[in-house]
Amino acid sequence: MITFELTKEQSLIQKTAKEFAAGEMRQIARDCDENDDIPPKVLNKAWEMGLANAAVPEAFGGIGMARSAMASALICEELGYGCASLATAIMAPSTFIHPLIDFGTEDQKQRYLPAYSGEKFAAAAAALHEPHFTFDVTDMRTVAQKSGDHWVLNGVKRLVPFAQKANHFLVLAKMGDQTGLAHVGAFIISKDAKGLTVDQEFEKTMGLKPLPKSKLTLTNVNVPDKDRLGESNSIDGRRLINTLRVANSAICVGLAKAVLDTSVPYSKQRVAFDAPIATRQAIAFMLSEMHSETEAMRWLVWKAASQLDQNSDATKAAALAQHYANKNTVIIADRGVQIFGGHGYIRDLPLEMWLRNARTLTVMEGVVAA
Amino acid sequence: MVDFTLNAKEQEVIREIRREGMVLREKYARYYDEHEKELPPDEFPEAKEFAHIDKMAADRGPDATTPTVFYLLMLMHRTWGDMMRLKVPVTALGNASVVAAGTDEQKKRWAKTRLSMANTEPGCGSDSKAIQTTAELDGNEWVLNGEKIFVTTGIRAEGCVVWATIDKSAGRGGIKAFVVMKGTPGFELVKKEEKMGIRSSDTAAFVLKNCRVPRENLLGMDDIVKKGGGGFKGLMKTFNLTRPGVAAMGIGNIMACQDFVAEAMAKEGITVDYEAGQHKRSAIQQKMIDLEAEMEAATLCTLRAAWLADQGKPNNLEASVSKQKGGDVSRRCAQLALEILGAMGITHDQLVEKWFRDARITDIYEGTGEIQRLVIARELLNYTAKELT
Numbered sequence: 108m109i110t111f112e113l114t115k116e117q118s119l120i121q122k123t124a125k126e127f128a129a130g131e132m133r134q135i136a137r138d139c140d141e142n143d144d145i146p147p148k149v150l151n152k153a154w155e156m157g158l159a160n161a162a163v164p165e166a167f168g169g170i171g172m173a174r175s176a177m178a179s180a181l182i183c184e185e186l187g188y189g190c191a192s193l194a195t196a197i198m199a200p201s202t203f204i205h206p207l208i209d210f211g212t213e214d215q216k217q218r219y220l221p222a223y224s225g226e227k228f229a230a231a232a233a234a235l236h237e238p239h240f241t242f243d244v245t246d247m248r249t250v251a252q253k254s255g256d257h258w259v260l261n262g263v264k265r266l267v268p269f270a271q272k273a274n275h276f277l278v279l280a281k282m283g284d285q286t287g288l289a290h291v292g293a294f295i296i297s298k299d300a301k302g303l304t305v306d307q308e309f310e311k312t313m314g315l316k317p318l319p320k321s322k323l324t325l326t327n328v329n330v331p332d333k334d335r336l337g338e339s340n341s342i343d344g345r346r347l348i349n350t351l352r353v354a355n356s357a358i359c360v361g362l363a364k365a366v367l368d369t370s371v372p373y374s375k376q377r378v379a380f381d382a383p384i385a386t387r388q389a390i391a392f393m394l395s396e397m398h399s400e401t402e403a404m405r406w407l408v409w410k411a412a413s414q415l416d417q418n419s420d421a422t423k424a425a426a427l428a429q430h431y432a433n434k435n436t437v438i439i440a441d442r443g444v445q446i447f448g449g450h451g452y453i454r455d456l457p458l459e460m461w462l463r464n465a466r467t468l469t470v471m472e473g474v475v476a477a
Numbered sequence: 478m479v480d481f482t483l484n485a486k487e488q489e490v491i492r493e494i495r496r497e498g499m500v501l502r503e504k505y506a507r508y509y510d511e512h513e514k515e516l517p518p519d520e521f522p523e524a525k526e527f528a529h530i531d532k533m534a535a536d537r538g539p540d541a542t543t544p545t546v547f548y549l550l551m552l553m554h555r556t557w558g559d560m561m562r563l564k565v566p567v568t569a570l571g572n573a574s575v576v577a578a579g580t581d582e583q584k585k586r587w588a589k590t591r592l593s594m595a596n597t598e599p600g601c602g603s604d605s606k607a608i609q610t611t612a613e614l615d616g617n618e619w620v621l622n623g624e625k626i627f628v629t630t631g632i633r634a635e636g637c638v639v640w641a642t643i644d645k646s647a648g649r650g651g652i653k654a655f656v657v658m659k660g661t662p663g664f665e666l667v668k669k670e671e672k673m674g675i676r677s678s679d680t681a682a683f684v685l686k687n688c689r690v691p692r693e694n695l696l697g698m699d700d701i702v703k704k705g706g707g708g709f710k711g712l713m714k715t716f717n718l719t720r721p722g723v724a725a726m727g728i729g730n731i732m733a734c735q736d737f738v739a740e741a742m743a744k745e746g747i748t749v750d751y752e753a754g755q756h757k758r759s760a761i762q763q764k765m766i767d768l769e770a771e772m773e774a775a776t777l778c779t780l781r782a783a784w785l786a787d788q789g790k791p792n793n794l795e796a797s798v799s800k801q802k803g804g805d806v807s808r809r810c811a812q813l814a815l816e817i818l819g820a821m822g823i824t825h826d827q828l829v830e831k832w833f834r835d836a837r838i839t840d841i842y843e844g845t846g847e848i849q850r851l852v853i854a855r856e857l858l859n860y861t862a863k864e865l866t
């Protein structure tokens with residue numbers, strides 16, 4: 108049955124995230140961006156509310172909310188609306204936690220999840236991106252080779268969120284020499300694993316600045332098979348990547364909506380040539396398109412998320428959502444700057460920051476939320 | 478729970494509609510494109526074979542998709558390959574006007590009468606408040622004078638809902654709708670238009686010369702005159718009902734383009750890899766993803782507008798979003814299909830070139846893309862039509 112109806116639980120989590128975004132994010136976003144820093148308070152508060160980890164089952168000390176890609180998408184949109192940088196920071200641990208819930212063996216959940224159901228924000232992240240511009244998730248250069256009952260990983264990962272603070276990483280790697288998402292392997296690696304080096308420099312980026320990111324180098328890192336996500340049951344690499352793609356696209360929707368909602372009142376109030384600029388079609392039509400595309404993006408995200416929740420193959424839907432969201436978020440953020448004119452370019456206002464964030468978010472290949 | 482799947486019965490309905498489409502379009506699509514002067518029959522003989530579709534659609538089980546959403550979905554697939562497949566009443570806009578502006582009695586009276594709708598005139602189209610056709614009350618009859626153009630199904634319909642002003646000084650408030658039946662003296666067909674595409678759909682121009690219609694043919698009856706307003710709002714409401722429908726028809730056309738291109742690519746061994754990053758894709762594959770994402774975006778916006786209607790929620794904004802996306806996507810995706818196909822796309826050996834010509838209308842009628850943007854912007858900005866022109 109085709110329906111856009113959210114469940115009560117989903118509406119509630121959406122409302123919670125919306126309130127959090129309005130109350131805790133927008134006002135600190137600029138400072139965070141300027142200082143490349145995020146106050147632990149905001150991370151802890153989001154954590155307490157379960158925005159990134161509510162789906163940890165009660166058996167492992169968590170809240171036990173049903174794990175749902177739709178719920179994640181709703182949270183990500185609302186947090187993206189508050190501030191995309193903070194959203195990616197708040198949600199970063201979910202890129203470790205959610206795959207573990209989705210694919211982990213009981214033993215893996217037992218060993219790793221309890222650490223992520225405590226009171227305070229616990230850093231963890233997936234390590235996906237690699238330092239070459241032709242990076243392709245279906246053919247990564249980080250490779251895991253089987254050797255007896257363990258795996259040997261080699262490669263370099265880039266832009267890994269909270270790399271210096273994380274206790275655990277979910278390192279995504281190509282299994283042997285097979286290409287394609289089906290052969291993406293995920294390995295749980297703790298920060299002190301032998302052969303793992305976390306670069307102590309932060310990678311500086313034009314957007315998502317406050318999200319701390321560093322390089323990981325893996326040199327002959329030995330991972331026992333029991334720490335391969337899903338262990339002998341090979342995981343569905345497609346589903347894992349689709350999950351990341353959808354959540355990332357949902358943050359894009361929120362960012363786009365923030366640009367639109369900020370541009371509408373400004374264009375009504377800003378007068379040029381004796382009339383509000385919004386009364387000129389050049390501006391008004393930009394707003395219309397920004398609205399339509401934001402809506403379209405959201406429904407593409409919802410479709411992919413609903414397919415994930417129904418356990419059907421969401422590869423195409425996720426790819427379309429990602430493609431569409433990436434393209435349009437940048438256009439929308441760019442138009443936001445244009446509507447504000449010179450003021451859009453000055454760092455007093457969030458428009459230029461949103462454009463930098465949009466540019467950055469849309470090239471991360473989904474490694475910021477799950 | 479958000480869901481975009483159809484139940485088994487619904488999938489079967491869509492499959493049957495597609496099967497019918499394949500039969501009809503192979504047989505007739507090119508013919509009526511090349512023989513514009515001929516009117517396709519109200520029902521193709523082959524359609525009898527598919528008479529069960531409506532029955533199937535009426536009985537879709539307890540977990541059925543809501544009616545407007547499913548109706549629009551069927552409409553997309555019914556226009557898959559050719560709009561001529563639509564049974565005429567579906568495109569008869571006049572009936573939508575009656576539903577929007579008529580009294581209950583009038584709705585009953587013309588429920589089974591095929592009515593076209595004439596708003597556009599030589600001097601105005603988008604700016605429908607500027608219409609010049611007049612209606613004057615003379616005894617128990619309205620006397621209509623003016624010119625109407627671009628009337629869809631004007632040839633085949635039994636009558637026409639003509640929009641005319643009863644008081645030019647009243648602007649919008651003076652505009653009312655009148656049912657004018659064929660054969661009424663003074664209601665004359667001027668010509669049948671010749672068009673770039675959708676040639677199986679007849680488009681007529683009329684003049685009204687002292688054309689007298691009974692007083693009760695005014696939609697909304699006398700009340701609407703006494704109360705003022707009403708009529709023009711009725712016209713706009715007509716579009717609220719039909720904009721997502723027009724978007725759906727455009728999308729159906731694009732679905733046909735997409736299917737054709739996908740098949741042509743497959744024949745050449747080109748598949749689209751949805752898994753890989755964009756660096757791994759060729760320009761053609763990238764175009765295909767663009768096409769599919771756009772098509773999906775327009776589809777979902779259209780279903781959203783319909784879903785709101787089914788929930789009894791206002792959908793003026795969403796109706797315009799769907800039409801705007803439908804119009805954009807019709808143009809852009811037909812273009813993308815031709816770009817991918819190169820010379821193969823432009824020859825008459827295939828229907829793609831026809832679909833490209835057909836697609837172009839979507840962004841023009843039922844409010845151009847610019848008009849949709851105005852409607853959307855006014856809603857966003859909370860501006861009146863005067864504040865944002």
Ligand SMILES: Cc1cc2nc3c(=O)[nH]c(=O)nc-3n(C[C@H](O)[C@H](O)[C@H](O)COP(=O)(O)OP(=O)(O)OC[C@H]3O[C@@H](n4cnc5c(N)ncnc54)[C@H](O)[C@@H]3O)c2cc1C
Nearest residue numbers: 594595596597601602603627628629842843844845847866
């Ligand atoms: C095949 C076909 C079938 C049709 N069927 C019907 C029918 O059944 N009944 C009916 O009444 N009409 C029908 N129409 C008419 C159609 O709705 C109009 O052509 C359309 O609304 C545009 O009006 P116009 O052609 O007068 O263009 P104009 O209104 O003259 O517009 C010309 C251009 O200016 C733009 N424009 C106009 N106003 C503005 C503005 N304020 N701001 C920015 N841009 C603006 C338009 O978007 C367009 O690009 C049909 C037309 C066609 C081609």
